[in-house]
Amino acid sequence: xxxxxxxxxxxxxxxxxxxxxxxxxxxxxxxxxxxxxxxxxxxxxxxxxxxxxxxxxxxxxxxxxxxxxxxxxxxxxxxxxxxxxxxxxxxxxxxxxxxxxxxxxxxxxxxxxxxxxxxxxxxxxxxxxxxxxxxxxxxxxxxxxxxxxxxxxxxxxxxxxxxxxxxxxxxxxxxxxxxxxxxxxxxxxxxxxxxxxxxxxxxxxxxxxxxxxxxxxxxxxxxxxxxxxxxxxxxxxxxxxxxxxxxxxxxxxxxxxx
Ligand SMILES: [Zn+2]
Numbered sequence: 001x002x003x004x005x006x007x008x009x010x011x012x013x014x015x016x017x018x019x020x021x022x023x024x025x026x027x028x029x030x031x032x033x034x035x036x037x038x039x040x041x042x043x044x045x046x047x048x049x050x051x052x053x054x055x056x057x058x059x060x061x062x063x064x065x066x067x068x069x070x071x072x073x074x075x076x077x078x079x080x081x082x083x084x085x086x087x088x089x090x091x092x093x094x095x096x097x098x099x100x101x102x103x104x105x106x107x108x109x110x111x112x113x114x115x116x117x118x119x120x121x122x123x124x125x126x127x128x129x130x131x132x133x134x135x136x137x138x139x140x141x142x143x144x145x146x147x148x149x150x151x152x153x154x155x156x157x158x159x160x161x162x163x164x165x166x167x168x169x170x171x172x173x174x175x176x177x178x179x180x181x182x183x184x185x186x187x188x189x190x191x192x193x194x195x196x197x198x199x200x201x202x203x204x205x206x207x208x209x210x211x212x213x214x215x216x217x218x219x220x221x222x223x224x225x226x227x228x229x230x231x232x233x234x235x236x237x238x239x240x241x242x243x244x245x246x247x248x249x250x251x252x253x254x255x256x257x258x
Contacts, residue, residue, distance in 0.1 A: 003047040004246025017246040050085040051249030053093035053241040059131035071148040091117025097244030098202040112208030114161040190223035200231040209236035
């Protein structure tokens, strides 16, 4: 059995992967991070490996990994476990899940929730660069608005849960598509499409998963060259990150052992 965990700013989602089936549960992040290892040993002593998706930028080091920035978490946690485990950025886990589920080997995954995350899958593998590849939320779109990461004029400062007031209402009424932030979001996606030339862009997260993919394409298509083919999808699955983390643990740890 494989455990997949999505450590978010407020809630932590957990899935159990056994014969392709998932059992799910949600916990408070503050309680879990207080004793991470104890939490897993207490509830799931029998899992063989653990995959952790976390809202942080991660740098791979010769002896493991280092969390280098986590603007949406209360603190940068220390993650240690007695079982084999992998840790990856939450949007990377989302992109990996989308790639496996929808069958694209070259894909850009973008999550829009409280913040905006991005993950790249290239030739079926997560592309990390030096650690923070794909962080579309922290690319510059203009202006001086201060971002949670400390930068200025980043996409995340104009679009997403903390940047747009009454975002739920605006999604329901369709008003979100009139926001300046939505235009900037689509410009950023178009730039990323030209940079990466993926087969698909898959958008998820609490807000992103509820957007209209045809309206996104209507805008993105204005700035992408007509010779470029790309599909735009939205994916609504609250456990996508946890499932992707479990899949990464399966494909990196278990396959390397067999
Ligand atoms: Zn930023």
